[in-house]
Amino acid sequence: MDTAKIVDARGSYCPGPLMELIKGIRREAIGTTLEIWSSDRGSAKDIPEWAARAGHELVSSTEEDGIYKIQVRKAR
Amino acid sequence: MKRVVILGGGTGGTIVANQMVRQLRQDIDAGAVEITVVSNTEQHVYQPSFLYVAFDLTAPSDAKRPERQVLDRRIRLVQGEADRVDPREHAVVMSDGVQLPYDFLVIATGSRPAPEEIEGLAEGGHHFYTEEGALKLREALQSFTGGRVVLVVGVPHKCPVAPLEFTLMLHDWLAARGLGPSSQIVYTYPIGRPHSLEGVSDWVKPVFEARGIDSHIFFNPELVDPVAGTVTSLEGETLSYDLLVAVPPHVGQEVIARSGLGDSGNWVPTDRHSLLMQGTDDVYVLGDATNLPISKAGSTAHFQADVVAGNIVQRLRGGHGSLRYDGKVFCFIETSLRKATYITFDYQRPPQPVVSGSLLHLYKLAFNHMYWLSAAGIL
Numbered sequence A: 001m002d003t004a005k006i007v008d009a010r011g012s013y014c015p016g017p018l019m020e021l022i023k024g025i026r027r028e029a030i031g032t033t034l035e036i037w038s039s040d041r042g043s044a045k046d047i048p049e050w051a052a053r054a055g056h057e058l059v060s061s062t063e064e065d066g067i068y069k070i071q072v073r074k075a076r
Numbered sequence B: 001m002k003r004v005v006i007l008g009g010g011t012g013g014t015i016v017a018n019q020m021v022r023q024l025r026q027d028i029d030a031g032a033v034e035i036t037v038v039s040n041t042e043q044h045v046y047q048p049s050f051l052y053v054a055f056d057l058t059a060p061s062d063a064k065r066p067e068r069q070v071l072d073r074r075i076r077l078v079q080g081e082a083d084r085v086d087p088r089e090h091a092v093v094m095s096d097g098v099q100l101p102y103d104f105l106v107i108a109t110g111s112r113p114a115p116e117e118i119e120g121l122a123e124g125g126h127h128f129y130t131e132e133g134a135l136k137l138r139e140a141l142q143s144f145t146g147g148r149v150v151l152v153v154g155v156p157h158k159c160p161v162a163p164l165e166f167t168l169m170l171h172d173w174l175a176a177r178g179l180g181p182s183s184q185i186v187y188t189y190p191i192g193r194p195h196s197l198e199g200v201s202d203w204v205k206p207v208f209e210a211r212g213i214d215s216h217i218f219f220n221p222e223l224v225d226p227v228a229g230t231v232t233s234l235e236g237e238t239l240s241y242d243l244l245v246a247v248p249p250h251v252g253q254e255v256i257a258r259s260g261l262g263d264s265g266n267w268v269p270t271d272r273h274s275l276l277m278q279g280t281d282d283v284y285v286l287g288d289a290t291n292l293p294i295s296k297a298g299s300t301a302h303f304q305a306d307v308v309a310g311n312i313v314q315r316l317r318g319g320h321g322s323l324r325y326d327g328k329v330f331c332f333i334e335t336s337l338r339k340a341t342y343i344t345f346d347y348q349r350p351p352q353p354v355v356s357g358s359l360l361h362l363y364k365l366a367f368n369h370m371y372w373l374s375a376a377g378i379l
């Protein structure tokens, strides 16, 4: 598998991790996987929710020491 | 002689330059240090004024001063377009071919609204992110006779509170002109709540409800049809409008792309604490130009300027430059034409909502004038 592009959004309250994902994913080629790092518990919910609405694929979602790592593949 | 070159004479670059001079006066007078600011505009513009220009509350000329006057006289000002940065040669190359060698470079080139990134937006929509855009919107508002106003928000954008401020000010403005009953304001936002900051979202939801403002979340504008008067989101929702106002998506500047220093959006990869450009130890980046996941705001540029100026001065004196940026952001928010509130946070500390008051509004208005003290490195 190709390695994911890291989007380090730890400590981001504004614009916040989801906005950082939207910013990054717009400019990537279809098929690219982005891995968002977030220190906000809300990301584990709102990133998958947006990915579903926007038609992107949730690859994985994990948490370690309060850091959430969520992988999303650009599907369209 | 040690040379410090500051690329960009906007908020961040001007504050860094003026702060450094205050600490290095004698070294500069003795010819041991030279500070150069490169600016492609003669005038220094206080950008938040564009919001007030759109509502005909101020004129563009009220918010401009010659950059030469804003900078301490000991600072050398080179007016012109920088073509590229050459980190290997440690020089900035100007578009006329002149080379400006540096020992330390500060990249403070800001960001640019890019409505063209959303199909049809430049033709079908308005914005208040440049003087030209604000003046066009002013005329559109003057001739507006009621109808549906839709606000859309591109990602990323500078001044994260602007979408809310514009919406709430528009509500007051329409009401004052007797257009409230015949108008509908539709606010949209890219994520699952009306603002990035949870506290601000919680505060604004009942405010929108009380003022009859319609809010659509998870709305990332993708396509504008100026003929049909519709805007469609990438999530698949279509809204019709009589007047479309956008907070356009932003990109980093062309000089970053020409230099091969940016990511796909022309943002410069920057260390979140030292503010050094990644992979270098003599190039600092601040303000809108960085790729950091923090608010693109004048206050951010100001807090970062404290770190960058302090570290360069310390290193010029043989130290290491150990100040670290903690992610601090501070923003005033206009909550109507008469009231304001503020928020502050950093990488570690989440923001706490603050109650809005008319005193804060006066303070924000006062800051519109105090800005010049801040740019001068005094405040």
Ligand SMILES: Cc1cc2nc3c(=O)[nH]c(=O)nc-3n(C[C@H](O)[C@H](O)[C@H](O)COP(=O)(O)OP(=O)(O)OC[C@H]3O[C@@H](n4cnc5c(N)ncnc54)[C@H](O)[C@@H]3O)c2cc1C
Pocket (backbone or CB within 6 Å): B007, B008, B009, B010, B011, B012, B013, B038, B039, B040, B041, B046, B047, B048, B049, B050, B051, B080, B081, B082, B083, B108, B109, B110, B111, B128, B129, B130, B158, B159, B162, B253, B255, B286, B287, B288, B289, B296, B297, B298, B299, B300, B301, B330, B331, B332
């Ligand atoms: C409508 C509006 C409202 C706002 N409201 C607020 C607010 O209430 N609070 C707040 O904190 N912030 C606000 N901001 C945001 C704030 O103005 C910016 O975040 C801030 O100016 C960023 O500072 P900067 O130094 O990074 O970039 P800028 O101040 O934009 O300066 C960048 C400079 O670099 C120059 N430059 C770029 N490329 C070159 C080149 N190749 N050669 C030479 N020069 C170059 C540009 O011309 C410019 O002068 C607002 C902005 C707008 C538009």
